[in-house]
Amino acid sequence: MARLQSLRDAPGTSREYETVYILRPNTANDGVAEINTKVKGIIEGMGGKILKVDNWGKRRLAYEVAKERKGIYLYWRYLATAGVVEETERNLRMLDLVIRFMTVRLDESVNPEARPTEIDDASYERAATTAADEEDLFLSRGDAAPAGDDDDEYENPVAEAPIGQEN
Amino acid sequence: MSRIEDDLDDKGDDRRGGKGRGGGGGGMNRRKVCRFCAETTTLIDYKNPQLLRSFVTDRGKMVPRRISGSCAKHQRAISTAVRRARMLALLPITVGGE
Numbered sequence: 001m002a003r004l005q006s007l008r009d010a011p012g013t014s015r016e017y018e019t020v021y022i023l024r025p026n027t028a029n030d031g032v033a034e035i036n037t038k039v040k041g042i043i044e045g046m047g048g049k050i051l052k053v054d055n056w057g058k059r060r061l062a063y064e065v066a067k068e069r070k071g072i073y074l075y076w077r078y079l080a081t082a083g084v085v086e087e088t089e090r091n092l093r094m095l096d097l098v099i100r101f102m103t104v105r106l107d108e109s110v111n112p113e114a115r116p117t118e119i120d121d122a123s124y125e126r127a128a129t130t131a132a133d134e135e136d137l138f139l140s141r142g143d144a145a146p147a148g149d150d151d152d153e154y155e156n157p158v159a160e161a162p163i164g165q166e167n
Numbered sequence: 168m169s170r171i172e173d174d175l176d177d178k179g180d181d182r183r184g185g186k187g188r189g190g191g192g193g194g195m196n197r198r199k200v201c202r203f204c205a206e207t208t209t210l211i212d213y214k215n216p217q218l219l220r221s222f223v224t225d226r227g228k229m230v231p232r233r234i235s236g237s238c239a240k241h242q243r244a245i246s247t248a249v250r251r252a253r254m255l256a257l258l259p260i261t262v263g264g265e
Contacts, residue, residue, distance in 0.1 A: 020214075020255055022255065022256070059257075061256035062253075062256045062257060062258055062259040062260075063256055063259055063260060065256050071256070073255075075214075100254070100255060100256065102251065102254050102255055104213075104251065
């Protein structure tokens with residue numbers, strides 16, 4: 001099922017995109033790595049070339065997104081052809097850990113050979129490690145916060161306690 | 168009632184700022200220069216919320232060209248960048264009063 005190549009693109013060239021997605025703040029490093037592997041698989045599987053992967057760390061969101069006040073930001077820059085972004089975003093949409101994503105086209109008609117890639121084996125590892133923010137450090141010092149090793153258990157256990165039983 | 172007064176306060180603040188920089192006091196009639204035309208090394212990017220913060224008000228609204236002095240081309244770029252940054256929760260969409 002080959003996709004029709006857009007007539008706007010000269011043959012043999014690709015477009016440069018950047019994608020940022022935000023994960024829930026309590027996503028463990030394994031969970032981040034899992035999602036990154038998935039995205040990497042889609043882009044490279046469809047003939048794209050990844051230029052840069054970056055983890056911006058846990059940041060405070062300017063407003064609440066999906067009931068979260070913070071989020072882990074992942075930044076990707078890559079060369080791809082039409083259709084790759086659709087497929088990537090379709091997959092990101094299905095993942096519950098991803099609360100927001102955005103893709104921007106930076107350039108078109110790029111010769112894939114001309115762009116140097118900043119990627120090596122260590123960059124994916126680095127992208128999967130989220131630096132702890134001040135609040136995490138504080139929590140681990142105080143009442144030992146439940147360590148979210150299992151990415152299945154990312155829900156806050158307190159939130160599951162029954163509420164509204166005062167009377 | 169207090170809500171309305173708050174709003175008026177905000178507007179009054181903006182206006183004073185504009186006058187001061189626009190040289191309403193006479194004599195000070197300096198033409199405002201677009202910051203991005205003056206320093207071509209500064210790029211407008213939605214990934215740089217610190218820079219964009221100087222082009223939105225405390226309430227999160229965009230600063231008009233007449234106040235910031237940006238040229239049309241760069242104001243357009245700023246507005247695109249602010250909208251993208253808002254999408255990624257790097258900038259607030261609005262900062263509401265209590």
